Amino acid sequence: MKYLSEYRDPETAGKMLFELRRIVTKPWTIMEVCGGQTHAIVRSGLDQVLPGEISLVHGPGCPVCVTPLETIDRAIAIALHPGVIFCSFGDMLRVPGSRADLLTARSQGADVRIVYSALEAIKIAGENPDRQVVFFAIGFETTAPGNAMGILQAEKLGLNNFSELVCHVLVPPAITALLQSPDNLVQGYLAAGHVCTVQGLSEYEEIAEKFGVPIVATGLEPNDILEGVLMLVKLLEAGRVEVQNQYTRLVRHEGNVHARKAVAEVFTVCNQKWRGIGEIPGSGLMIREKFSRYDAARKFGVGDINVREPEECISGLVLQGLRKPAECAAFGVNCTPEKPLGATMVSSEGACSAYYKYKAI
Numbered sequence: 001m002k003y004l005s006e007y008r009d010p011e012t013a014g015k016m017l018f019e020l021r022r023i024v025t026k027p028w029t030i031m032e033v034c035g036g037q038t039h040a041i042v043r044s045g046l047d048q049v050l051p052g053e054i055s056l057v058h059g060p061g062c063p064v065c066v067t068p069l070e071t072i073d074r075a076i077a078i079a080l081h082p083g084v085i086f087c088s089f090g091d092m093l094r095v096p097g098s099r100a101d102l103l104t105a106r107s108q109g110a111d112v113r114i115v116y117s118a119l120e121a122i123k124i125a126g127e128n129p130d131r132q133v134v135f136f137a138i139g140f141e142t143t144a145p146g147n148a149m150g151i152l153q154a155e156k157l158g159l160n161n162f163s164e165l166v167c168h169v170l171v172p173p174a175i176t177a178l179l180q181s182p183d184n185l186v187q188g189y190l191a192a193g194h195v196c197t198v199q200g201l202s203e204y205e206e207i208a209e210k211f212g213v214p215i216v217a218t219g220l221e222p223n224d225i226l227e228g229v230l231m232l233v234k235l236l237e238a239g240r241v242e243v244q245n246q247y248t249r250l251v252r253h254e255g256n257v258h259a260r261k262a263v264a265e266v267f268t269v270c271n272q273k274w275r276g277i278g279e280i281p282g283s284g285l286m287i288r289e290k291f292s293r294y295d296a297a298r299k300f301g302v303g304d305i306n307v308r309e310p311e312e313c314i315s316g317l318v319l320q321g322l323r324k325p326a327e328c329a330a331f332g333v334n335c336t337p338e339k340p341l342g343a344t345m346v347s348s349e350g351a352c353s354a355y356y357k358y359k360a361i
């Protein structure tokens with residue numbers, strides 16, 4: 001598929017569904033890793049029309065959902081610091097920390113601004129030399145290159161009033177952790193196409209070989225996902241363990257070499273806590289020592305915050321594909337997008353928010 005009209009074309013979808021029904025012979029559990037894919041599936045009703053043998057479970061691929069409570073608390077503490085301009089992607093403003101969110105901090109006088117990139121925050125830093133500008137650098141492999149560029153650009157411009165609060169997460173270690181869990185039921189993965197656009201496919205080949213699971217790098221439109229499911233079911237039915245690429249219009253085997261180079265220059269791999277899941281070895285990125293003057297957590301001394309998740313929220317199980325949102329007792333009762341208890345409800349990519357918006361339950 002190359003053109004926009006093809007991505008949602010019902011006739012193309014019908015042909016793929018027909019083929020899927022023809023070839024499937026037994027039950028398969030498939031995880032779509034990306035929150036954007038979850039939303040496309042639920043919004044388009046794809047999960048309702050797939051053959052009954054195929055069960056789609058939702059993965060941990062929503063960066064807003066997995067940002068730990070204490071990182072939100074750190075962001076709020078920095079934002080409330082006198083003289084700070086705190087810049088963030090809009091999604092993060094309503095994500096609840098242990099006691100409040102960034103919008104609450106703004107109502108208390110913090111200068112919290114929505115930006116679309118680290119470079120926009122750099123521009124604000126250049127225009128406000130007497131203020132400290134902090135960018136909230138969250139996300140998967142997709143946002144890391146832009147955030148690395150922010151630090152490289154700050155160095156190039158000689159800015160000493162710019163820093164980043166970094167909380168980057170990496171997908172392959174998370175898939176590895178899910179596969180190592182004794183509770184794992186997933187037999188094949190739809191890898192997030194946009195992440196593969198940056199990282200390429202080699203890490204997924206290692207995972208496929210090590211755990212014997214087929215993986216298909218898949219786009220985010222409904223027919224992308226349907227085609228990804230079809231490719232994966234063909235592999236599963238044939239007992240073949242391979243990594244295939246559905247998202248050929250953007251994903252190259254080697255990924256984006258220039259983007260990866262920028263990331264490797266600025267960041268180094270670290271252990272990372274995922275909200276609701278816990279610490280996953282080697283699943284995060286932190287600023288290299290060489291660039292430590294751009295590390296907001298160090299600059300503002302907010303490294304040591306530890307808090308507990310609310311007990312009634314089961315978003316950790318939702319993020320691991322072990323529960324569906326509607327199985328949570330709080331779903332739609334005391335947890336709604338207007339008053340979210342957990343990040344999978346507040347994030348626009350979260351599974352709870354997708355079910356609340358699009359599913360009549």
Ligand code: SF4
Nearest residue numbers: 313315328335342352
């Ligand atoms: S419905 Fe709310 S409380 Fe329940 S898992 Fe989702 S975010 Fe957590």
